Amino acid sequence: MNFSLTLFNVVVAVIIIVAFVAMNAAYLVWAERRGAGRIQRRPGPNINGPFGLFQPPLDGLKLMAKQLLVPGGADKVLFAAAPVLAMFPAITSFVTIPFSDTLVAHNINVGLLCVFAFAALGSMSILFAGWSSHNKYAMMAAVRAISQSVAYEIPMLITVITVVMISGSLDLREIVRQQSGNIFHWNIFPLLGNSHNLLMPFSFLIFFICSLAETNRAPFDLSEEESVLVAGYHIEYGSMGFGLFFMGEYANIVVGTSLATLLFLGGWACPFGLFPGVWWFLIKVYALIATIIWIRWTFPRSTIYSLLNLSWKILIPLSLVNLLLTAGLLKVF
């Protein structure tokens, strides 16, 4: 293959993905603040620009103008690596996430596995930040994040296995192709369509709860609990180091909701079977993100014990039962 053409393609793909992730991260912060405002019956940021739309770039400028400080006694290499690592998994995940049948940077036939492998790196960034900051609050946050990540990765992967068993593929494009058509063909819809899907709404619920926990979103944001840990793992970070953690959180949400859309909501398929395309994918992703923001401003933060209890006592047993029953359904029908 022509080397320079390949290089060109790679550069274009990387630029588009980085721009997509960064824009999403920046404007989801705005959406979150506006949404939070509305739910609390106040306007939210509305001074800078129309509807406060200039707020994210101005916040970015303000953060960049701040001095980057490395606390004494910190592990300098890990301290610098942690914020980069917060953004990195989200960006690399988008390499294999298809936006439509044709719009994908690089499709590989184990795309699903690849995304989960990268997503697991996300908690590493929190571990690095907590470990290297030389700060007891950051350390506690890192410990919490790891125990949370271990607890929720299990039910999440078990429920993903149910989807993989039904579609028989780890290729994200193939998983969506099998759901193409109107809403009754989607994995989440249990009746009329595929009879194997009987437990899928349940799988979706478990997957959604786990993806909230995996992305450290409220009510599971125990690793940045202000009231107990001051700010959590990013306590020692200022300037763009903090900015990257902040953006990384939103970028990971986009990855999580994209996966939920691909696995359960038919990806780029239209609910009425008309004009499938990238717009349907984006509509579904943003609807899920809106739900996540809505959840955050509805529920108070849970505690670390109830968080772990929820996973080990409820989600893991239920997801195992779900896996067994789905295997049975596959065998019977």
Place this chain on the structure above:
Amino acid sequence: MIGYFQEIFTGLWSLFVGMSISFKEFFSPVVTVEYPYETVTMAPRFRGHIDLVPDENGATKCVLCMACERACPSGCITIEGEKKEGEKKKTLTLYQLDFTRCSLCGCCVEACNFEAIDFSKEYNLASTRKEDFYFDLLKRLQEKRQ
């Protein structure tokens, strides 16, 4: 076993109830006031610092009986007056309030039999200098008249 599932179900149900509440709030009108651009009218019983009340001509009603100065437990009020040529009564020349010590107790307002002082509705009071809180109330009254 039944209790286990019941707990899950009631827990999940309560989450949906909570979400329906915040959904309704999302579409309800905003209740806050965008403060520097909009302000609320102060409640009638709001107590700002005291202020001289003008009569119909805009002049002070104060007759220099000194009841307020004596009533003030913190000694915030300083009143001076002089007798002008051809006038029977003294006229007020200085009514100073030391707001740094005022506790807004209202004893001065109560003590005045001539309704010459009342609480103002002023709440935008901020300064880095102590001197800014020694108010010359007579001057405020004259400025208000203009």
